[in-house]
Amino acid sequence: xxxxTSFFEALVGQIRLIHGDxxxxxxxxxxxxxxKRYLSECIDSNFxxxxxxxxxEFERQIAEFTGARHAIATVNGTAALHVALRLAGVEPGDxxxxxxxxxxxxxxxxxxxxxxxxxxDVDLDxxxxxxxALCAWLxxxxxxxxxxxxxKTTGRRIAACVPMHTFGVPCRIQDIVSTCRDYGIPVVEDAxxxxxxxxGKRHSGTFGALATLSFNGNKTITTGGGGMIITDDDALxxxxxxxxxxxxxxxxxxxxxxEVGYNYRLPNLNAALGCAQMERLPAMLAIxxxxxxxYRDFFAGRAGARFxxxxxxxxxxxWLNAIVLDSQRDRDELLRYTNEQGVMxxxxxxxxxxxxMFKDCQHDGLVNSLWLEERxxxxxxxxxxxxxxRLRT
Amino acid sequence: xxxxTSFFEALVGQIRLIHGDxxxxxxxxxxxxxxKRYLSECIDSNFxxxxxxxxxEFERQIAEFTGARHAIATVNGTAALHVALRLAGVEPGDxxxxxxxxxxxxxxxxxxxxxxxxxxDVDLDxxxxxxxALCAWLxxxxxxxxxxxxxKTTGRRIAACVPMHTFGVPCRIQDIVSTCRDYGIPVVEDAxxxxxxxxGKRHSGTFGALATLSFNGNKTITTGGGGMIITDDDALxxxxxxxxxxxxxxxxxxxxxxEVGYNYRLPNLNAALGCAQMERLPAMLAIxxxxxxxYRDFFAGRAGARFxxxxxxxxxxxWLNAIVLDSQRDRDELLRYTNEQGVMxxxxxxxxxxxxMFKDCQHDGLVNSLWLEERxxxxxxxxxxxxxxRLRT
Numbered sequence: 001x002x003x004x005t006s007f008f009e010a011l012v013g014q015i016r017l018i019h020g021d022x023x024x025x026x027x028x029x030x031x032x033x034x035x036k037r038y039l040s041e042c043i044d045s046n047f048x049x050x051x052x053x054x055x056x057e058f059e060r061q062i063a064e065f066t067g068a069r070h071a072i073a074t075v076n077g078t079a080a081l082h083v084a085l086r087l088a089g090v091e092p093g094d095x096x097x098x099x100x101x102x103x104x105x106x107x108x109x110x111x112x113x114x115x116x117x118x119x120x121d122v123d124l125d126x127x128x129x130x131x132x133a134l135c136a137w138l139x140x141x142x143x144x145x146x147x148x149x150x151x152k153t154t155g156r157r158i159a160a161c162v163p164m165h166t167f168g169v170p171c172r173i174q175d176i177v178s179t180c181r182d183y184g185i186p187v188v189e190d191a192x193x194x195x196x197x198x199x200g201k202r203h204s205g206t207f208g209a210l211a212t213l214s215f216n217g218n219k220t221i222t223t224g225g226g227g228m229i230i231t232d233d234d235a236l237x238x239x240x241x242x243x244x245x246x247x248x249x250x251x252x253x254x255x256x257x258x259e260v261g262y263n264y265r266l267p268n269l270n271a272a273l274g275c276a277q278m279e280r281l282p283a284m285l286a287i288x289x290x291x292x293x294x295y296r297d298f299f300a301g302r303a304g305a306r307f308x309x310x311x312x313x314x315x316x317x318x319w320l321n322a323i324v325l326d327s328q329r330d331r332d333e334l335l336r337y338t339n340e341q342g343v344m345x346x347x348x349x350x351x352x353x354x355x356x357m358f359k360d361c362q363h364d365g366l367v368n369s370l371w372l373e374e375r376x377x378x379x380x381x382x383x384x385x386x387x388x389x390r391l392r393t
Numbered sequence: 394x395x396x397x398t399s400f401f402e403a404l405v406g407q408i409r410l411i412h413g414d415x416x417x418x419x420x421x422x423x424x425x426x427x428x429k430r431y432l433s434e435c436i437d438s439n440f441x442x443x444x445x446x447x448x449x450e451f452e453r454q455i456a457e458f459t460g461a462r463h464a465i466a467t468v469n470g471t472a473a474l475h476v477a478l479r480l481a482g483v484e485p486g487d488x489x490x491x492x493x494x495x496x497x498x499x500x501x502x503x504x505x506x507x508x509x510x511x512x513x514d515v516d517l518d519x520x521x522x523x524x525x526a527l528c529a530w531l532x533x534x535x536x537x538x539x540x541x542x543x544x545k546t547t548g549r550r551i552a553a554c555v556p557m558h559t560f561g562v563p564c565r566i567q568d569i570v571s572t573c574r575d576y577g578i579p580v581v582e583d584a585x586x587x588x589x590x591x592x593g594k595r596h597s598g599t600f601g602a603l604a605t606l607s608f609n610g611n612k613t614i615t616t617g618g619g620g621m622i623i624t625d626d627d628a629l630x631x632x633x634x635x636x637x638x639x640x641x642x643x644x645x646x647x648x649x650x651x652e653v654g655y656n657y658r659l660p661n662l663n664a665a666l667g668c669a670q671m672e673r674l675p676a677m678l679a680i681x682x683x684x685x686x687x688y689r690d691f692f693a694g695r696a697g698a699r700f701x702x703x704x705x706x707x708x709x710x711x712w713l714n715a716i717v718l719d720s721q722r723d724r725d726e727l728l729r730y731t732n733e734q735g736v737m738x739x740x741x742x743x744x745x746x747x748x749x750m751f752k753d754c755q756h757d758g759l760v761n762s763l764w765l766e767e768r769x770x771x772x773x774x775x776x777x778x779x780x781x782x783r784l785r786t
Contacts, residue, residue, distance in 0.1 A: 026646075031436045039432045043424045048617040048666065049610020075468050075618060078639075078656035092507075104639055104650045111653045114485075114507060217442020217660075224441040224660030225468060246471075246497055253419075253732065253739035257497045260504045260750050263471035267610075267617030269663065273441065339646065346646035357653050 004330070007304060008337045014298045015343050018291055019380050023342040027320060028382045029222045030284065034276040042272040050245070052268025054275055059228070061278040062213070066195075066203040068230035070237030073266035073274075074244055077192045077214025080227035081109035083244055083264060084210040085160055087229075087236050088186040090115050094159035095151055095362075097137070097185070099129045100351040101369040102164045105214075106190050107352050115159065118151070119353060119363035125311055127322070127348075127372060128171025129163035135179050137364050142183065149183040153362065161187050165194035165204045167378070168220075168319035169310060173199055173207045188212065192227075195220050196285045196317035197310075205230050210240075215270075220284060220319050221277035223270040280388070285317055287383045292318035295379060299323060304330065308376075321379045322348070328374035335377060348376035397723070400697060401730045407691045408736050411684055412773050416735045420713060421775045422615045423677065427669040435665040443638070445661025447668055452621070454671040455606070459588075459596040461623035463630030466659035466667075467637055470585045470607025473620035474502035476637055476657060477603040478553055480622075480629050481579040483508050487552035488544055488755075490530070490578070492522045493744040494762040495557050498607075499583050500745050508552065511544070512746060512756035518704055520715070520741075520765060521564025522556035528572050530757050535576065542576040546755065554580050558587035558597045560771070561613075561712035562703060566592060566600040581605070585620075588613050589678040589710035590703075598623050608663075613677060613712050614670035616663040673781070678710055680776045685711035688772060692716060697723065701769075714772045715741070721767035728770060741769035 015024060042048055055073050063071040074080040090096055092114030098106050100119035110117045121133035142149040142158060149158040161180045163171050173189065180187050187208030191197075194204040195213055205211030210233075215226035229240045247261030266274075299307035306324045310316035325331040331347060338345040351373050352358040353366065408417060435441055448466050456464040467473040483489055485507030491499050493512035503510045514526035535542040535551060542551040554573045556564050566582065573580045580601030584590075587597040588606055598604030603626075608619035622633045640654030659667075692700035699717045703709035718724040724740060731738040744766050745751040746759065 028439055029441065031439070031441075035436050036433050039436070040429050043428050043432070046421055046424070047610070048422060048424075048615060050618060051610075076656045104641075104648070104654070105656060108639065108653055108655070112505070217440070217444075222441060224662035225443060225656075225658075246501065248497075253728065253737065255497070255739075255742040257748055258750075260501055261497070262501070263469045263498060263618075265618075267663065269617035269666065270660065273662065335646065344646065346648075349648040355650055357651075 004333065007302070008334060011298070012338060012341050012343055014294070015380055018294060019382065019384055024344060024380045025382065026344045026346060026378060026380055027218045029217055030383045030385070032388055033280045035273055038272040038276045039269065042269050048269040049267050050265040052271065054268045054271035055266055058271040058274040058278065061275065062228050062230065065278070065281065066205055066230055068206050069232040070230065070234070072229045072237060072240040072244065073271060074227040074229060074264045075266055076225045077212055077216060077227035078105040078109055079262065079264040080212035080229045081105060081188070081190065082112050083240055083262065084188045084212050084229050085109055085113055086243065087240055088160045088188050088209060090159040093156060095154065095156045096159060097134065097161040099164055099369070100353045100363060100366050101127065101166065101348065101372060102190070102352065103192070103349055105192070106162055106164060107358055111357070116156065117352065117358060117361050119361060119366065121364055121366050121368050122372065123172065124368050124372065126169050126171045127166035127308065127376070128169065129176055130368065131172045131175035131179055133364055134161070134176060138179065138183050144183070147184045149185055151362070158183070158185055161185050162190050163187070164190035165197055167308070167322050168194045168197045168317040169308060170194065170197050170199045170204050170314040170316065173204065177207050193219070193319045194317060196281065198315040200313060206232070209233065210236060215274060220288070220317055221274065221281055223266065223274040223277070226266050226270050226274060283388055284383050287387050288318045288381065291381060292321055295321050319381065321381045322376055323379065324372065325375045325377060331375055331377055344380060346378050348373060348378070397726065400695070401727060404691070405731060405734050405736050407687070408773055411687060412775065412777055417737060417773045418775065419737045419739060419771060419773055420611045422610055423776045423778070425781050426673045428666055431665040431669045432662065435662050441662040442660050443658040445664065447661045447664035448659055451664040451667040451671065454668065455621050455623065458671070458674065459598055459623055461599050462625040463623065463627070465622045465630060465633040465637060466664060467620040467622060467657045468659055469618045470605055470609060470620035471498040471502055472655065472657040473605035473622045474498060474581070474583065475505050476633055476655065477581045477605050477622050478502055478506055478508070479636065480633055481553045481581050481602060483552040486549060488547065488549045489552060490527065490554040492557055492762070493746045493756060493759050494520065494559065494741065494765060495583070495745065496585070496742055498585070499555055499557060500751055504750070509549065510745065510751060510754050512754060512759065514757055514759050514761050515765065516565065517761050517765065519562050519564045520559035520701065520769070521562065522569055523761065524565045524568035524572055526757055527554070527569060531572065531576050537576070540577045542578055551576070551578055554578050555583050556580070557583035558590055560701070560715050561587045561590045561710040562701060563587065563590050563592045563597050563707040563709065566597065570600050586612070586712045587710060589674065591708040593706060599625070602626065603629060608667060613681070613710055614667065614674055616659065616667040616670070619659050619663050619667060676781055677776050680780050681711045681774065684774060685714055688714050712774065714774045715769055716772065717765065718768045718770060724768055724770055737773060739771050741766060741771070
């Protein structure tokens with residue numbers, strides 16, 4: 001790239017304008033609300049473990065915010081995905097369609113069940129699953145039997161489809177759900193990164209049969225570790241709570257469990273942190289949006305890098321801002337320069353098909369995924385310290 | 394039982410002497426140390442998630458306390474068991490020997506791997522796995538091939554043995570380990586309930602290849618939810634940390650994972666609670682021992698119930714005090730009376746062979762297990778509020 005050094009210098013200057021001097025992490029949590037108070041009250045209540053008022057309250061807050069009828073808190077986002085896939089009906093030996101350009105949790109959850117992922121390509125603008133690629137793959141590789149789709153090559157049932165809202169940018173979820181409906185395939189939305197992202201006025205994660213959120217330390221809001229399953233289906237919600245609570249049949253003191261279950265409930269201590277974080281979520285989203293706009297303006301008309309914007313008709317939470325460089329070489333030099341300057345940037349994930357445990361999984365040409373893998377870089381996206389006051393939100 | 398009502402009244406009186414008026418739970422946590430301070434510092438540090446100084450410190454405290462060379466903190470005890478079994482070499486289709494008289498987590502962890510439990514009987518005094526029953530079952534049902542044991546009936550490999558230190562009472566772990574060594578079977582000690590329990594001067598959990606602890610809200614010390622893997626083996630410890638951290642290959646910003654891994658690390662927030670709890674552990678154990686002695690003295694010479702004492706040569710942490718009633722009918726009446734009085738008691742777990750998902754698993758006669766299942770009751774065993782000051786520990 002011509003004028004690369006001055007471009008990198010300008011970018012670091014822009015990042016430091018937003019995030020200040022000193023080392024800049026990619027995404028740090030912000031605790032400027034009731035976090036300490038709620039943790040302290042949680043200790044006073046003596047309920048710190050898997051039963052407690054904060055768990056129910058945090059679930060209510062997430063249900064209200066997303067518009068989902070039910071929210072079930074879990075110990076982390078991977079656990080939420082694992083359970084959501086089981087609830088969607090995935091069984092050992094089944095196949096689950098996902099994207100190769102995703103965080104490892106999506107595919108690990110598929111593996112826990114003894115199922116196998118199949119990868120289709122993503123769209124260049126959303127970085128999320130491409131409905132066209134999905135449609136083409138299903139058309140070429142599946143046959144219908146008894147209202148279900150089977151892979152013609154492997155003979156396995158296609159039991160679920162897991163698109164992801166990458167970095168908070170909404171994927172074309174309505175087209176994906178519509179295609180999957182035609183094939184009798186339930187959709188589990190991996191909304192780990194998209195709390196506060198919308199398609200129209202409808203929150204991401206409310207289009208599929210189920211969706212999962214993450215409250216890991218690097219997410220928009222955090223519970224230390226934590227996740228959530230959301231769904232509008234009463235029966236699925238009831239079952240989600242049951243199997244995440246070791247499938248224990250309710251009784252004041254007897255221990256009867258009616259199926260293999262999981263110790264996957266979010267502790268009340270972590271939920272207390274979540275409740276405080278939720279109170280600041282609208283303000284955080286507004287600040288993150290302002291940061292994204294600053295990045296957008298910085299990259300507007302600049303050669304060598306494209307800023308990943310929310311597609312028309314959608315709202316991104318801009319969890320992690322992303323740019324697409326012209327080449328892998330440019331990307332590597334940007335990563336080297338910025339990280340040397342104490343400004344953390346990182347490349348997008350290695351494609352799942354590039355990891356030893358998923359390299360033999362079936363996939364389409366992955367043309368866009370392979371192209372993006374070499375070129376996408378995430379930029380520091382935290383809410384800056386003290387920003388709540390400064391930005392008058 | 395003759396004089397049942399006066400016996401029950403006297404017992405409730407004794408419990409109220411220890412635990413005071415008002416509703417008495419079975420086991421509540423006690424937060425009278427640095428819990429709030431460490432949580433607050435954790436928030437100030439901005440490290441609340443799976444990386445942080447408190448995780449390393451909590452691991453160091455547990456290693457030092459138990460005498461294990463390594464301790465790896467996990468999100469809960471079930472996760473610790475799941476990973477410990479994988480590290481012991483358990484694979485899909487294998488069999489794992491355990492006890493039918495245990496909490497469901499032991500068998501769930503076996504199921505997660507796609508392995509199948511086999512149940513042998515427990516001893517009447519320890520409530521834990523009987524080395525004689527184990528020996529008899531192995532002798533009758535297995536054959537040796539290439540240094541490993543195979544089930545003659547099912548043809549499956551016996552990949553591990555998981556004895557449990559029930560309610561903190563040490564089982565005959567040395568005999569169990571010795572027998573398993575003869576058969577080439579690794580032992581994973583389920584020490585979820587036995588932090589502070591010893592055989593001689595050696596801490597429970599340090600006899601097998603690996604052991605697992607739990608810090609659930611009802612345990613001697615709690616982290617909200619949490620667990621630990623302990624081992625003396627350097628390579629197993631390294632691998633435990635790797636696969637509980639999504640098998641991510643260390644790199645400042647690249648995302649490469651080299652096998653299917655788990656999101657199983659304990660968040661720093663929960664570890665902060667654990668660090669504060671550990672500072673009080675010796676005092677808690679002393680108080681719990683005093684409570685056990687009061688129960689022991691109450692039941693001494695009293696017809697109708699036997700107090701479960703630590704076997705000679707061992708030290709129990711007396712996590713949950715237990716008594717053995719004369720009959721199921723006595724047990725049911727005791728449960729009814731005490732719970733009606735606001736004093737929580739509970740029966741021991743339903744045998745695993747009595748649950749639908751494990752009912753077809755191979756097992757021996759389970760004579761003691763079946764007998765105990767009908768007769769064992771747990772008594773309130775918390776450290777009473779304010780006891781740290783009162784009991785001069």
